[in-house]
Amino acid sequence: MSVRHRVQVSGSVSASVECADDQRLLDAFLRNNVYLPNSCNQGTCGTCRVKVTCGSVSAPTVDDDVLTPELQAEGYVLACQSTPDSDVTIEAPTESSAPRHRLRDLTGTVSEIRALARDTVAVFVDVTEPLDFSAGQYMEITVPGAGLSRPYSMANPPSTDSTLEFHVRRVAGGTATDRWIFDSLSSGNRVDLRGPWGDFVHDLETTGPMILLAGGTGLAPLKSIALEALSLDPEREVHLYHGVRYADDLYESDFWRSIGVAHPGFRYQPCVSRETGVGRPGYVGDAVADDFATLRGAVAYVCGPPAMVDGAIKACRRRRMSARHIHREKYTPATELASVEG
Ligand code: FAD
Numbered sequence: 003m004s005v006r007h008r009v010q011v012s013g014s015v016s017a018s019v020e021c022a023d024d025q026r027l028l029d030a031f032l033r034n035n036v037y038l039p040n041s042c043n044q045g046t047c048g049t050c051r052v053k054v055t056c057g058s059v060s061a062p063t064v065d066d067d068v069l070t071p072e073l074q075a076e077g078y079v080l081a082c083q084s085t086p087d088s089d090v091t092i093e094a095p096t097e098s099s100a101p102r103h104r105l106r107d108l109t110g111t112v113s114e115i116r117a118l119a120r121d122t123v124a125v126f127v128d129v130t131e132p133l134d135f136s137a138g139q140y141m142e143i144t145v146p147g148a149g150l151s152r153p154y155s156m157a158n159p160p161s162t163d164s165t166l167e168f169h170v171r172r173v174a175g176g177t178a179t180d181r182w183i184f185d186s187l188s189s190g191n192r193v194d195l196r197g198p199w200g201d202f203v204h205d206l207e208t209t210g211p212m213i214l215l216a217g218g219t220g221l222a223p224l225k226s227i228a229l230e231a232l233s234l235d236p237e238r239e240v241h242l243y244h245g246v247r248y249a250d251d252l253y254e255s256d257f258w259r260s261i262g263v264a265h266p267g268f269r270y271q272p273c274v275s276r277e278t279g280v281g282r283p284g285y286v287g288d289a290v291a292d293d294f295a296t297l298r299g300a301v302a303y304v305c306g307p308p309a310m311v312d313g314a315i316k317a318c319r320r321r322r323m324s325a326r327h328i329h330r331e332k333y334t335p336a337t338e339l340a341s342v343e344g
Pocket residue numbers: 041042140152153154155156168169170171172173174175176177178179180200219220222307331332333334335336
């Protein structure tokens with residue numbers, strides 16, 4: 003039976019929550035309206051770091067790239083990986099600026115699995131009631147029998163609809179993708195989800211040109227953001243760059259072209275890095291740098307594999323986009339330690 007401990011939060015946030023000894027601190031916070039910065043929830047980004055000032059926590063070994071040895075020596079831990087061993091006091095450096103949506107456990111039913119491209123599918127999941135989330139956020143989906151879950155971003159915009167849309171790309175040998183979603187998951191199957199997670203969200207305050215840079219299924223949260231932005235302002239200037247390696251990896255091109263017909267400010271640019279003939283040759287970052295002399299005043303949302311995200315951010319910075327206007331989400335693979343449920 004699990005034991006519950008009290009976690010006192012001080013610093014920019016002041017709160018007190020109960021957390022079971024087999025529950026991660028971040029999970030307890032987000033269920034109790036304490037919103038700390040968070041991104042991957044799998045110990046690979048370092049966004050959720052907090053300082054333990056009293057009491058002790060357990061956590062898997064943290065990679066030095068994620069949390070430097072100096073910070074670890076000062077008592078910093080990852081809230082998404084740490085469970086309390088006793089009552090604990092922590093200092094939270096900042097409060098999340100993302101909108102607040104309480105973390106929930108949901109059960110859904112797969113209503114459709116649709117092939118989108120080579121090795122990419124859309125999975126539609128009906129949940130019992132509409133999910134309160136922000137465009138750009140993700141859910142963790144439990145992989146049955148594997149004792150782990152994986153993050154997948156919502157591709158649908160927030161609405162009163164209770165169907166969630168996910169885009170999933172097969173990873174050869176992958177536990178969630180190759181050995182479950184692409185192997186045996188079917189319409190009618192039940193799935194367990196937890197969320198919403200993440201600070202990669204549509205900033206509803208900005209109105210300037212929007213540059214969306216996606217790598218592969220990093221298109222999913224950008225679809226949610228683009229559709230929400232265009233429903234709020236049908237004239238909004240939105241430039242979507244979708245980068246893939248091969249033409250066969252592109253998907254929903256016709257859908258995006260139809261959005262361009264309906265919305266005069268929308269531009270769709272498929273970019274193909276390893277073959278020519280379809281779309282623009284090269285990387286999304288290079289395409290953006292070619293298209294704009296300056297990106298001052300624009301806002302960017304960048305999502306996909308880590309190297310693609312880093313390259314796209316550099317291109318935006320080269321074109322003078324302000325760092326605080328660049329929102330990013332990296333689809334970093336989970337480490338084995340971080341993927342164990344709890
Ligand atoms: P694993 O069993 O985790 O990996 C198997 C092996 O492949 C491991 O050696 C691993 O290191 C390696 N590997 C894993 N991924 C890759 C990769 N991309 N390229 C090369 N090697 C790899 N994916 C989506 O398709 N759609 C999404 O919407 C999505 N959203 C995400 C949101 C967040 C915040 C994060 C962090 C990741 C997201 N991902 C998304 C990635 C996804 O969560 C899984 O990492 C991915 O589906 C692989 O899981 P798996 O269990 O099949 O593979």
